[in-house]
Amino acid sequence: MTFSQAWDAGFKAILIYVGVVFGWLIFSERLFENQSVSVAVMNVVAAICAVAFFVRRRRYCIAERRAAEAEVASILAEI
């Protein structure tokens, strides 16, 4: 994963985190009786979403790089 890709994925992960927080405050918080429990659960959910996104992105980028390397290798082998 290059720095550029990591930057992109990290930025989007942060946006996802904030998005989950907003969504939670709008829709889910009223389902909880205790506010601090709600906030705790919210942060956990948001963190999971953000990290999950980042990890998926990372895997995807690594796989893509492998594929590209394999392609180059096969071209070199042909020559």
Added chain:
Amino acid sequence: MHEKRSLPLEVLRYGLIVLVIGFFVFPIFWMVLTSLKPDDAIMVSPPRFLFTPTLENYRHAIEDKNFLFYIRNTLIISVISTVFVVILGSLAAYSFARYNVGDGHLLFFILSTKMMPAIAVILPFFLIFREVGKTGFGQFMHLGLDQHGALILSYVVFNLPFAIWLLVSFFQDIPRELEHSARLDGLSRLKVLRKVTLPLAAPGIAVTAVFTLIFCWNEFLFAYILTRKTASTVTVGVESFFTLQGILWGPVAAAATIAVAPMLVFVLAMQRYMVRGLTFGAVRG
């Protein structure tokens, strides 16, 4: 496209075009007309098209309301802002177009600040300038509230993203080969930029300057919030024609005409280049 043209269709086409022109030009025409009307021809129903033209409204706007003062402020603020925007913007855009600095992320960041609604940051701006204006440096640079520097700085910040966006497309249109060979001839990078690239990009830079100038001239919110009297611009000046007795449409029309006339003339003169500039390189040709 060389399809055959039928007469009725052509008549329909020109009829529609006349309607279109009417819709877009009439409000401006009406504004100019109203500015020339004597008082007794303005608040009448039905609207009057024939009257003895008078310059009384202009006299009222210029002499009683000192409207040229706002024009002077606007001119100072928008011209200086435009100069800064064009210089900073050209350097940055060149770097984006040639070296792809930041691999698209920096450019995204800069463009995304264009999406920022001015109103969302106006309060912090207001408070920052209030504090800065109290310091010696701020006073020296006229950065306090109701001072020219504060407005200039705001306009530079808010017009840079758009200018960079436009300029990048112009710089991309300039073939790299020229720069490359100039470099091989032993010119430094800065010299290449100054002697080869910038002259070639001059039309694009001019277009960007035109747009920036128009946006600065027409800006309202920052001028409204950040100025009171000494640095007010035309858009705010026109608002001052609201009086407790109601709106005096004659003087308002005169002031509005003075306020928009410079940009109207300017746009008419630059029209051909603006259209090319507006397509951001999305149109080749």
Added chain:
Amino acid sequence: MANVLGVSHASDMVVRSKAGMSDRTFSILLVAPALAVILVFAILPLVYALDVSFRFADLTRGGIREYVGLDNYRRVFSDSNFWTAGWITLKFTVVAVTLQMTLGVGIAFLLHGMTVGKGLVRSLIILPLATSAAVTGLFWRYLYDTQFGVLNWILGSFGLPEPNWLGDYTIALWSVVIFDVWQWTPFVALIALAGLQALPREPFEAAELDGASSWRVLRTLTFPLLKPVLFLVLVLRTIDCVRLYDAVAVLTRGGPGTSTETMTFYLYRTGLKLFRMDYASTMAIFFLYVMLVAAIFALTPLLKQFTDRAKEA
């Protein structure tokens, strides 16, 4: 992605200079001043707004005070006025942008087929673009006037109903839309026209030889070729409509009632009229978040176009 293999595109472009400054340093030096200005004056207010959004800040009661966690966000999200303002903004944007795009493209086609006087018409319809919304908007109030307005006089002389343009809460928003359409349709029309004029000739000649119907040509050739330009206009117009402030401020001031109170105007009223800096900042942050997410979807295709061009050379 061309840079998967970590190939640097910049370094092979220009010969290394003897002075020793690398392309990288040079390119960063060029961006630095602009970036510094934007960073300081875009990020600083943002950080400030973020900070205030977590505090209690009623300027009529002792200014900016203690931190209250997420309470401001809770209050804003349960504020029905906030959602109403959002709904009004959405209505305005969808209607205004749709109208501007359809009318603009339509006008572009009209002009494109003109044989004489194209330049003159172009000069005439560009005029609204050059005027300031704050100035001409003010004058439109005179056009909209129920008693002396020229608009109602025209409608009346055709025997049509004469609406109370800015005073009737069911129509006021649409009156603002009409004003925005007046000002910005030329923008769409001129860009679409430039796009039409730059279309390549060959595919159209081939289609004509094939005897394709004009509708088919339009659907399979003209619009796909125009798509990049139209998308760009769409993005620009949508951004501006969502951020609309000037027209509302001079035409209706959010009224009658709150029927034309868009997000930006509600923000203005909360922060600068009611002095609830905390709510205003919270709304600003939420607003920015929505715009940023939208920016990712809207700008990515445009930026891709740009980076591809930067790389191909």
